[in-house]
Amino acid sequence: MRSKPITVIVVDDEERIRRFARHLLETDSALSVIGEADNGRSAAAMVRELSPDVVVMDISMPVMNGLEATRAILRECPDVHVILTTAMGADPYRRVSMSVGASDFLDKSSLDSELIDAVHRTARHGLH
Numbered sequence: 001m002r003s004k005p006i007t008v009i010v011v012d013d014e015e016r017i018r019r020f021a022r023h024l025l026e027t028d029s030a031l032s033v034i035g036e037a038d039n040g041r042s043a044a045a046m047v048r049e050l051s052p053d054v055v056v057m058d059i060s061m062p063v064m065n066g067l068e069a070t071r072a073i074l075r076e077c078p079d080v081h082v083i084l085t086t087a088m089g090a091d092p093y094r095r096v097s098m099s100v101g102a103s104d105f106l107d108k109s110s111l112d113s114e115l116i117d118a119v120h121r122t123a124r125h126g127l128h
Helices: 015-025 040-050 066-076 090-099 108-125
Strands: 006-011 031-037 054-058 081-086 104-107
Touching: 006 015, 006 040, 006 108, 015 031, 015 054, 015 108, 031 040, 031 108, 040 054, 040 066, 054 066, 054 108, 066 081, 081 108, 104 108
Parallel strands: 006 031, 006 054, 054 081, 081 104
Antiparallel strands: none
């Protein structure tokens, strides 16, 4: 059993999505949201600074998208696990998400039912 909370950073260019994901994750006492970012470049810097266990990140964002940010994060912090999300349809993005090293992939339409389980699963199995 894990004694410390699973630390999470939420990354999405839409504030309402970040707020929703944070609220959802904070309903689980085993999870701790330690930061939020609105683009991939900020997320990569935040990961270097805070060393979260898991990053939940949108694929489509300005400045640096989630795919590029995943590559950058895993190059510098290989112990961090990334769950990529999108609202643009899961099928074409699931394969490319895994090819950049993401541990999991979620369609945003299923965040409310799958996000907490995905964070636990990702932190527990640590797959890249």
